[in-house]
Amino acid sequence: MFRGNHPTRVDEKGRLKVPAEFKRRVDELYGPQFFITSKDGKRAELYPMKEWERIEDALAKAPSSGAKKKFLDVTNYYGQVVEMDAQGRLLIPQLLREDATLAGDVAVLGMQTYLVVANDAKHRAQLAENPLTDADIDALGVVGI
């Protein structure tokens, strides 16, 4: 389970420093390979290879549909297999770097099974624009929040 925000940076070469905590977990649970992609072109999603393969398997079994084709189209357009080096850095494909403006300060968010990489300022602005309301929380119906 990945959780929380680990602020980090993308250097001028386009390398993302995977925060040490996430790196440790990935090292022990998965290999150094990831599938980096995006569903909206606005922020990158980083799946440990094994997780992505699990999703692919589930999709392969699903009946053919427009939604499936669309999903494959988008995720494979932005997608690429990337590998962490010994220093815990990985090269973000140029296309994603441009579309998701991944340079300088970025937020790496744990989203349970995968990680989200977002431009910090943009993500912040998006949260401010669309805040979490009491009604949202009530809608979840979870006790003790």
Next chain:
Amino acid sequence: MFRGNHPTRVDEKGRLKVPAEFKRRVDELYGPQFFITSKDGKRAELYPMKEWERIEDALAKAPSSGAKKKFLDVTNYYGQVVEMDAQGRLLIPQLLREDATLAGDVAVLGMQTYLVVANDAKHRAQLAENPLTDADIDALGVVGI
């Protein structure tokens, strides 16, 4: 069950001293790990790790929804796993320290299953601005209040 207000301080390094009473309860009921996060960026919420995991599980089972996505986006943006040291202090992430102005005197409030950490003066002002009304209390439908 956490209850009451235990005023404490955040030092210049951003370390929150967990009041001894809360520390004792946490030590016996839970481990030293917490998930610290925020829903509005204005005050921090401190969940014993086990409590937070319970919420995560409940969320994982809930059907996909906008409210759920928003909730994960916000809580993981502000969130971080933190650990108390032997002296009962824990480091508040920079982002939260800034947004929620957690420095100097703060109030630690027991909110049943979790703790709230708020800038004392700000919290006071907010209560004054938005007081508890008879209508609020009636809406609870609890006998004997």
Next chain:
DNA sequence: ACCACTTTCTTCCACTTCTTTCCACTAAGA
């Protein structure tokens, strides 16, 4: 078609900065 040169990519080393942990002192309450 092959060779050589150029350019880009990748990996690894070494330095710097920040974080974390732990020790010791101060203050307050019993």
Next chain:
DNA sequence: TCTTAGTGGAAAGAAGTGGAAGAAAGTGGT
């Protein structure tokens, strides 16, 4: 006075960063 809570700070270790050297891929010319 003794014990427990709270505070500050220094030292050791870990994390982050830049860059240089080696490898690989691409390009052009003979």
